[in-house]
Amino acid sequence: MLTELIPDDFKSGFIAILGRPNVGKSTLLNKLLGEKVAIITPKPQTTRNRILGVLDKENFQIVFIDTPGIHKPIHRLGEILVKSAYSATRDSDINLFLIDSANGFNSEDIEIIRKIYSKSNTPLILAVNKIDINSDIDIDEIERKIRTITDIGAIVPISALNGTNLDLLLGEIIKILPNGPRYYDKDFLTDVGNAQTAAEIIREKLIIALHQEVPYQSAVIVETFEPKKDNPKIFHIQANIIVARSGQKALVIGTKGKRIKQIGTSARIELEKIFDKKIFLELWVKIRPDWFKKDKFIKEYGYY
Ligand SMILES: Nc1nc2c(ncn2[C@@H]2O[C@H](COP(=O)(O)OP(=O)(O)O)[C@@H](O)[C@H]2O)c(=O)[nH]1
Ligand SMILES: [Mg+2]
Secondary structure, three states: OOOOOOOOOOEEEEEEEEEOOOOOHHHHHHHHHOOOOOOOOOOOOOOOOOEEEEEEOOOEEEEEEEOOOOOOOOOHHHHHHHHHHHHOOOOOOEEEEEEEOOOOOOHHHHHHHHHHHOOOOOOEEEEEEOOOOOOOOOHHHHHHHHHOOOOOOEEEEOEOOOOEOHHHHHHHHHHHOOEOOOOOOOOOOEOOOHHHHHHHHHHHHHHHHOOOOHHHHOEEEEEEEEEOOOOOOEEEEEEEEEEOOHHHHHHHHOHHHHHHHHHHHHHHHHHHHHHOOEEEEEEEEEEOOOHHHOHHHHHHOOOO
16 A cells, blocks of 8 residues: 655645625635536526535645535525535534625625534634625625624635635635645545536536526436447437426427527537547436425435
8 A cells, every 4th residue: 555645734624615605606616626626607506515626735635615505595405505505514624704795794694604603613714705896895894793703714805706816815724724634635626426517517508598497496417427339439428407397398498499409519518628528418308396395306316
């Protein structure tokens, strides 16, 4: 067995990335890792699983946990997503809380921080994101408000999109990161598997292509993920798009199948880049009435 020499001052830890929907948590994770491990859309509640992403350097290893946005749930799926976000704080060494500078630090943020810190005193770092849109933020006032609830390690204004101040943010994280071992292999990037990546990329294109409630009430399940039997050079991915009502199926398919074709094409192009393979992508649409209200289906689709 190969043993690795780890310096005594090596630092490591789990960092939960938390915040309301759409503040830029997944964008930040991808930017910090330099790879797209989480899908991103302009719509809230895009992230449905805790996603692990590992940043490994000579002197530290940070295991980031991207989480679903914390909101007031209106159905069972929402409830489960919020629970899953909070549960990421159970094992975290640092909580990285994000807000969107355009929306400021509001009563919902306070409520979330209060809820987390009623039971824990995990070090907290706040990142004020999207300063490329609004850089006019009163950091001192935010700090005062947080200090009424808990201590805060640092507040860093950033732009996850442009990468602004991410070095400062990392610096603040490393300052309070505990000494510890490598938890994952040096080259391990994420726990999102290949078939799940395919499902997520398809879901990203679906969310972008559709409006109203369809994005929040659909799921994507990859059923086939293997080289094509008659031509192994081509990779065969067959996925089911699950919707909650028959009207939604018509919307996903679109007039003369135009919309599903568009979703399929943009997903295929991106997946061919990610996997560096020619892909034959087959999409079917299935109706599971009100699946997002039912534990059985929520579990079956992997959001538990
Ligand atoms: N202008 C700007 N937009 C951002 C920034 N970070 C994220 N976004 C956008 O905000 C939206 C939500 O981002 P996402 O990462 O999915 O947010 P999440 O729900 O918190 O994971 C997307 O349209 C992103 O492109 C940023 O620093 N600046
Ligand atoms: Mg997200």
